[in-house]
Amino acid sequence: MLSILGQATRYCDGISRRGFLKIGGLSFGAGGFSLADLYRAEAASGKSSSQKAVINIFLAGGPPHQDMWEIKTDAPSEIRGEFRPIKTNVSGIEICEMFPQLAGMMDKAAVLRAVVGCHGGHEAFQCMTGWGRNDLRSVGGRPAIGSAVSKLYGPADPSVPPYVGLAAPTSHVPWSDPGVPGFLGSAHAPFRPDGPGMQNMTLNGITLDRLGDRRQLLGQLDQMRREIDITGAMAGMDAFGQRALDVLTSSKLIDALDLSKEDPRIVERYGDGKPYQFQYDGAPTCNDHLLIARRLIEAGVRVVSLSYGRWDSHGNNFGMVRDHGPKLDQCVSALIEDLDQRGMLDDVSIVVWGEFGRTPQINAQAGRDHWPRVSAAFLAGGGIRGGQAIGATNRLGEEAAERPVHMQEIVATLYHNLGIDTAAVTIADPTGRPQFLVDHPPIHELI
Secondary structure (H helix, E strand, O other), rough: EEEEEEOOOOOOOOOOOEEEOOOOEEEEOOOOOOOHHHHHHHHHOOOOOOOOOOEEEEOOOOOOOOOOOOOOOOOHHHHOOOHHHEEEEOOOOEEEEOOOOHHHOOHHHHEEEEEEEOOOOOOHHHHOOOOOOOOOOOHOOOOOOOHHHHHOOOEEOOOOEEEOOOOOEEEEOOHHHOOOOOHHHHHOOOOOOOOOOOOOEEEEEEOOOHHOOOOOOOOHHHHHHHHHHHHHHHOOOOHHHHHHHHHHHHHHHHHHHHHHHHHHHHHHHHHOOOHHHHHHHOOOHHHHHHHHHHHHHHHHOOEEEEEOOOOOOOOOHHHHHHHHHHHHHHOOOOOOOOHHOOOOOOOEEEEOOOOOEEOOOOOOOOOEEEEOEEEEEEEEEEEOOOOOOEEEEEEOOOOOEOEEEEEEHHHHHHHHOOOOOOOOOEEEEEOOEEEEEOOOOOOOOOO
């Protein structure tokens, strides 16, 4: 990988965006699959110039639906919880008091209060694909949304990968799964900014502290490319290898990952999500990842996935929501506002959800346990018809009572917002059999 050594502020994943940019190490899964291999695999297919995009925010662990988007004020105390609902800027819609900034922009968003179809696995897989892990496993499994988009559309810019996974490493590894390519193969795996897997390419002796500014850095990159060419390496590369080098030395990627190039007022608006609380074996509350996601979308990335917080609240559920809720409120509202001000909101879909909900009954540790029977989700952007609360659970928050929305309907809606007709578009699996992306239609109330 191309390592540029230096010292600067460290972000929540332990990597300094300014002082230790691992550009070449934005790896595609395991096994040493190279960027050149990716471009060879894509070469035969036609590509779209679509600039639609998705930011998939995974709330790892199973967020408590009844303590976020549908407060059960009429339930008994052992179920109701400690939070009160607040009004939003849409008449008749109320959400948890921990989300006042999102309440003020509900006209641009929708809450889904009766999400069904959860398989119950403690992992990101279903939120990334819409499917269970065992579906089509014999031919490699179902691809993540970003992988399917990579296959169908390819890169919007030759020097920018179409699919990026920002999920910070977690001790419970399935919570930091950024999505898998499934039967599409490693060519369509997410590009990971902090992943291993590529041969080290080092600008020997060059640090950002010594270079001082962007112009000097790019000059050193140009020099590196000239030296490669002089040795004959460039001449020996095919077009795919040269394009891979374009990615590795792309200032677009470097700039997108470097928050020192962002307006400090915008960085402050998103916040940093610190101090990290209730993390344990899960993800930190990486507010800055949402800002990086926006910057990556601007650079040409089509799908960005990330894991935010650790929501597995078997104990002290309400303390966890009091910590995670306001942080999530700050960064998601900042993202919506930021995209809206840049004229990007109608083109960029945002989904915020977890793998399942939590039990109605509060346990002896003031926690809620796993509840796959129903969960919730928050959507914004992508041209959806905002200002809606779709569906409802029963009085105790046990099950869907009105308009259940299947998890695949959410995924289908994201595909629809990207311009993909899930009723018609298929991708061939390794046996040559065409596979539909999902089995359910988009959410008709939103499109």
